[in-house]
Amino acid sequence: MSEERTYWEGRLSDAYSLDGVGWQGLGEPFNRWMYRVRRRLFLSRLRPLVEGRAPDVLDVGSGTGFYVERWLELGAGSVTGSDLTETAVGRLGERFPALDFHRLDLSEPGARVDGRDFDAISAMDVLFHITDDAKYERAIANLAAMLRPGGLLVLTENFVHGEPLRSERQVSRTLATIEGLVRAQGLEVVERRPVFFLMNGPADSDSRVLRSTWGLTTRALTRRPALGGVVGPLLYPVELALASTVREGPSTEMMVLRRSRR
């Protein structure tokens, strides 16, 4: 078993919850509010692109199935889920018995789901966990290969403008690097919009204020996770207001791409 898989199997079997797949250690209440922001923005940005089309969808790195549920809400014709871990695939099969789930390491050469292709694919908070650059490039190629011509890919990344940020489990690559890789696979950027401003780490910002505010927030929530039930609802409307007006965010952003028809 790969080292990455061992890590994710352990992490998800210790906490198969929004805290396990979200910002680990900040507690379920704050993570639930983060996921409320994600839900609102995912639905409002994807609805105009897929409504009435009943797309065949693949979700990659499904975790607890948060985006599987969102695609069902959007009226997908079929939803197939996948994850690196047997832990997630087993739990997802119990939670959504009518859907198909596959164990898939997106970064492996030629990774596919039963040789199928899809109208839309989501890879949400997954790609920055692929720390090896060659594997990352392969993951992008695999995503493009599973899309039908004209199909949509939606992903989240930090798209940093400065130097890439590397840690043991996460690499925030630059906007330029990611744009280069997706274009090389025949994917055109439809839109890139912020998801978080104050409720997630400011990976793409030098602002001392943002960095120290986030530092204080994470320290407080780590000590007292219940505070998330107070801080979350206060920040939620602020995040949504900023996300609908500001074009460049300091943190995670959502990118929608389309595979060219050629």
Ligand SMILES: C[S@@+](CC[C@H](N)C(=O)[O-])C[C@H]1O[C@@H](n2cnc3c(N)ncnc32)[C@H](O)[C@@H]1O
């Ligand atoms: C941060 S969680 C996000 C889960 C879900 N997409 C969400 O947003 O709630 C990352 C997920 O990606 C999965 N994952 C990590 N590396 C992967 C890979 N190379 N191929 C497929 N899935 C992977 C993990 O097992 C985990 O479930």
